Amino acid sequence: MTDSTTQAALGRQLMARLDEAALHSLPGPGVTRLFCSDEHREVLELIADWMRQAGLTPELDASGNLVGRNARALAGENTLILGSHQDTVAEGGKYDGMLGVALPLQALQALKEDGVELPYGVEVVAFGDEEGTRFQSTLIGSRALAGTFDPASLEARDADGVSLGDALEAFGGKPRDIPQLARKPESVIGFVEVHIEQGPVLEQRDQAVGVVTSLTxxxxxxxxxxxxxxxxxxxxxxxxxxxxxxxxxxxxxxxxxxxxxxxxxxxxxxxxxxxxxxxxxxxxxxxxxxxxxxxxxxxxxxxxxxxxxxxxxxxxxxxxxxxxxxxxxDAVACAEWLIEALEGACQACHEPAERLFSGAGHDGLAMHAMTDIGMLFVRCKDGLSHHPDEAITAEDAERATRVLMRFLSDLEAA
The missing domain is CATH 3.30.70.360 (Alpha-Beta Plaits)
Structure with missing residues (x-):
């Protein structure tokens, strides 16, 4: 495992990556990046580069997700899915969603550079649409993977009258092929997402990370x-x-x-x-x-x-x-075995991590229909989210990356 100096560097590098991703935004306060927009296309080029550095092969899927797979996943071995969404609310922050894309890629790259080979397949997914800002129809990408995608959602239209289906086609997706994206539950180990808390609990506890029990x-x-x-x-x-x-x-x-x-x-x-x-x-x-x-x-x-x-x-x-x-x-519960595995990784990294509930919805709401889900929260300043002043620290970024690295290293192939 990396030494403390390298770990601190991981936090700084992660923050730099998040700063760079935030540049791909519509003009104005904060970050505004909508599904199937030019900004979405641009940020996927950046994320694809991060995926390659982590030893993953990136691919844009039919629903507009960018999926990076390691060699074992490409070979069809049982796979752990990690990830979060790239899209934002209007005038949102840098970390909601994007942290859960960048952090696992940072952790996987660090493990790769340490010579650690994970004994199972790994996918990291940058989901295209979780917030629903453009089309008012959320969880498009995660529902596709979970096998619960509703084709009727392709008829939803944005403020300019453009349908979701037409926008996705122009973006390079293949709406007709979305049903084929459904994963086989028996081949998926679980789904784990890292996300800012979007609330004040961790800050009140003076804890960098927390383990989520359920989603609203x-x-x-x-x-x-x-x-x-x-x-x-x-x-x-x-x-x-x-x-x-x-x-x-x-x-x-x-x-x-x-x-x-x-x-x-x-x-x-x-x-x-x-x-x-x-x-x-x-x-x-x-x-x-x-x-x-x-x-x-x-x-x-x-x-x-x-x-x-x-x-x-x-x-x-x-x-x-x-x-x-x-x-x-509907509200969904995180899997007890993933809660315990994340708690174990926190303890091994000397991070107190009490359990807490998520008052926000996440891609796990959809993924729960297909596999067990787990979630790691990262402290955010003043509990603020969906706002340009959304903030985390480099130290907490490093500590969360270290916890995820330990979780991935300790997880055995299912």
């Missing part, structure tokens, strides 16, 4: 409120069918219910007003509603209460309401 359940809805446009100066206030006022009441009521329910969180993250004119009563408002809970019963009950409240408020104001469910993923 998530559902998303697109809510359209329809009223009637009119002249803002000549239409009496009484009797107006103002879609924005109705939508505002719904947002406030959703917030009240979320605050009143333990282990239930959510957000109205996107809102569109039509005709969006300064002197016209809004005729239509569309907003997104995302709801999360680690407890399926809490999420289902809370969702029903929120959506029923929207219906009551719409009826009270004479507004029409359409609710479209756009995404759902």
């Amino acid at each position: 359940g998530i559902e998303r809805h697109r809510v359209t409120v329809t009223g009637k446009a009119g002249h803002a100066g000549t239409t009496p206030m009484a009797g107006r069918r103002d879609a924005l006022v109705g939508a505002a009441e719904m947002v406030v009521e959703a917030d009240r219910l979320l605050n009143a329910t333990p282990d239930f969180v959510g957000v109205v993250g996107k809102l569109e007003v039509r005709p969006n004119a300064v002197n016209v009563i809004p005729a239509e408002v569309t907003f997104t509603l995302e709801l999360r809970s680690p407890d399926a019963d809490v999420r289902e009950t809370g969702s029903r209460e929120v959506l029923d409240a929207c219906r009551r408020l719409a009826q009270a104001r004479g507004l029409e309401l359409e609710i479209e469910s756009t995404y759902q993923a």
